[in-house]
Amino acid sequence: MKHFLFATFLCLLQTPLVAQSKPLKTYRQCVLQKTAWADGDSFQVCPPGAEPFTVRLYAADCIEWHIGDATDSRRLRHQRSYFGITHVDADPQRAAEIAKSYGAKAAAEVAKMLEKPFTVHTAESDARGDADFKRVYAFVVTSDGKDVAEELVRMGLARAFGVTRETYHQPARSAREYAAGLADRELQAAINKRGVWAITDGDQLPAERKMQREEEAMDQIGIDSAKAPQGKRINPNTATRTELTAIPGIGEKSAEEIMKHRPYRRAEDLLRVPGIGAKTLEKMKDYLEFSK
Numbered sequence: 001m002k003h004f005l006f007a008t009f010l011c012l013l014q015t016p017l018v019a020q021s022k023p024l025k026t027y028r029q030c031v032l033q034k035t036a037w038a039d040g041d042s043f044q045v046c047p048p049g050a051e052p053f054t055v056r057l058y059a060a061d062c063i064e065w066h067i068g069d070a071t072d073s074r075r076l077r078h079q080r081s082y083f084g085i086t087h088v089d090a091d092p093q094r095a096a097e098i099a100k101s102y103g104a105k106a107a108a109e110v111a112k113m114l115e116k117p118f119t120v121h122t123a124e125s126d127a128r129g130d131a132d133f134k135r136v137y138a139f140v141v142t143s144d145g146k147d148v149a150e151e152l153v154r155m156g157l158a159r160a161f162g163v164t165r166e167t168y169h170q171p172a173r174s175a176r177e178y179a180a181g182l183a184d185r186e187l188q189a190a191i192n193k194r195g196v197w198a199i200t201d202g203d204q205l206p207a208e209r210k211m212q213r214e215e216e217a218m219d220q221i222g223i224d225s226a227k228a229p230q231g232k233r234i235n236p237n238t239a240t241r242t243e244l245t246a247i248p249g250i251g252e253k254s255a256e257e258i259m260k261h262r263p264y265r266r267a268e269d270l271l272r273v274p275g276i277g278a279k280t281l282e283k284m285k286d287y288l289e290f291s292k
Contacts, residue, residue: 022123022124022125023123024121024122024123024139024168025121025122025123025124026119026120026121026168027045027047027050027119027120027121027122028047028048028117028119029047029048029117029119030045030046030047030048030117030118030119030120031045031046031114031117031118032044032045032046032110032111032114032115032118033045033046033052034111037066038107038110038111039062039064039065039066039103039106039107040057040060040062040103040106040107040109040110040152040157040158041056041057041060041061041062041106041149041152041158041162042054042055042056042057042135043055043107043110045118045120045140047120053134053135053136054134054135054136055120055122055127055135055136055137055138055140056127056135056136056137056138057137057138057139057140057148057149057152057162058137058138058139058149058162058163058164058165058178059149059160059161059162059163059164059178059179059182060148060149060150060152060153060158060159060160060161060162060182061079061158061159061161061162062102062103062106062107062152062157062158063076063079063080063083063099063100063102063103063106063157063196064076064079064100064103065100065101065102065103065104065107066103067100071252074252075252076096076099076100077212077215078212078216079099079159080095080096080099080208081208081209081211081212082159082161082209082212083099083159083196083197083200083205084200084201084202084204084205084208084209085098085099085196085199085200085201086204086208087201087204087208088199088201098199099196102157102195102196105157105195106152106157106158109151109152109155109157110148110152113142113146113148113151114140114142114148116142116143117143118140118141118142118143119140119141120138120139120140120141121138121139121140121141121167121168122136122137122138122139123136123137123165124136125137125165126238126240127163137163137165139167139168141168149182150181150182150185153182153185153186153189154185154188154189154194155189155194155195156189156190156192156193156194156195156196156197156198157195157196159186160179160182160183160185160186162256163256163259163260164178164179166178216251216252216253232246232287233287233288233289234246234247234287234288234289235288235289235290235291236258236262236264236270236288236290237262237263237264237290241255241256241259244258244259246287247284247287247288248283248284248287249276249280249283249284250280250284253275254273254275254276254280257273257274257275257276258270258273258276261273264290265290266290267281267284267285267288267290268281270284270288
């Protein structure tokens, strides 16, 4: 148990932040649009008298349960390792289904929380995972004033992970303060074995996370040769995660780090991104552009 709590604490210290950008807009009396693809951290909302749009919660990540491609599968594998539930069943398929069931539970809890009209705070920052799917980062608050991301983490149905920013509160909380609050809720959920944490193997968790890091490093080998041809340039300030991973030297984790540290005025600004050093930046330079 001591190893488990220590490993969890170390990961919580690494919750991503994002540079401050546009001010938040507030949409009140929103309703949840039922869709077949919704999950706990990504779903469609409809403000009064406006077109529906898809939101992605700031700073909370629920387990994938709609697996449609290899990217979804890799993300599920990463989440299972994070929660220490990869080997919750001796049968790999059943173990994966058990993990996915918690993604379904998160979606069901969100549907319950949002049965009554709710509030959405968004700066309409792009949260697409790929170029074909439009969604925006948002804070979502229930009719009785509960922050949906905070509730999901508190229930053990999401990890404190992902992009965040200054909040909607009065006075506003900084991105760092909001992320730290979620990290505290995650640690509390883990200690109390709520949600996914109820099936975590604490003794195996450090080994699972280590293996995941090694697998990610292996996945990256050979990928760069299939990336964007030289001459095609990508703006790191506006690119989606998928577009960023087309840059040599950039995997999904680095893409997330680039997104959270925006904006950049020149290539050298990317050196402040964790994991990007001089050698990686040299690989990237011919694929970058910074036009507005």
